[in-house]
Amino acid sequence: xxxxxxxxxxEFVVTDRRKFTVEGEPRAxxxxxxxxxxxxxxxxxxxxxxxMPKEKAAATPHEKPAAIxxxxxxxxxxxxxxxxxxxxxxxxxxxxxxxxAERERASFGGHxxxxxxxxxxxxQTAMMYAGAMETGTERRVDIVGLRQMIDLxxxxxxxxxxxxxxxxxxxxxxxxxxxxxxxxxxxxxxxRQAMQKGPGATGPARK
Numbered sequence: 001x002x003x004x005x006x007x008x009x010x011e012f013v014v015t016d017r018r019k020f021t022v023e024g025e026p027r028a029x030x031x032x033x034x035x036x037x038x039x040x041x042x043x044x045x046x047x048x049x050x051x052m053p054k055e056k057a058a059a060t061p062h063e064k065p066a067a068i069x070x071x072x073x074x075x076x077x078x079x080x081x082x083x084x085x086x087x088x089x090x091x092x093x094x095x096x097x098x099x100x101a102e103r104e105r106a107s108f109g110g111h112x113x114x115x116x117x118x119x120x121x122x123x124q125t126a127m128m129y130a131g132a133m134e135t136g137t138e139r140r141v142d143i144v145g146l147r148q149m150i151d152l153x154x155x156x157x158x159x160x161x162x163x164x165x166x167x168x169x170x171x172x173x174x175x176x177x178x179x180x181x182x183x184x185x186x187x188x189x190x191x192r193q194a195m196q197k198g199p200g201a202t203g204p205a206r207k
Contacts, residue, residue: 115160115168119175122153124177130186141186150179 045055056124093100105112124133126149157172164172 054092115164116171117154119156119200122149122156123175123179125149125181126153130182141190143183143190144185146179146183150176150183153179 019027029192093102104110111117126146127133129142129145129149131141134140153172153176157176
């Protein structure tokens, strides 16, 4: 063995820390361990959580943003605004023109208009076309105008079907029945006059 090998020191030392031999007997030279185990190093402290910014805190699910909370109030205002024209029309007032039916009736007289008044005006126009308003000996009949008025009242019946009372509906049906019967009588009379005058005669023709 060379001198270099003798002088070379071992890089590490192996220590046998087993407490028992291979046969299971305690070793006399076993190292004595202290009764209290060495305290394990404490884990490094976790860094404190950074404070949440105000912008993100406002968007948490527990607290809704102010813009979302204001939406119901805006909806209530729009609903109230949409109801104002309906209330004004129900009282006969027009905010755009300043017209008030109650005020005008109080100033110039008259009665409040109902559905019966509207129907009566239409019937009077229809009877005027039928010649019932004529005071002379000759009746002037507008068969086309009469038919149009009957069709117009039928449209009114269709559009107001669910809004009329039982009495109003009965009056409307009876009115249409009477006008249609009047129309058929006048139309038959026109046909008879045309047949009596002959094929070449001129006269009001049924349309």
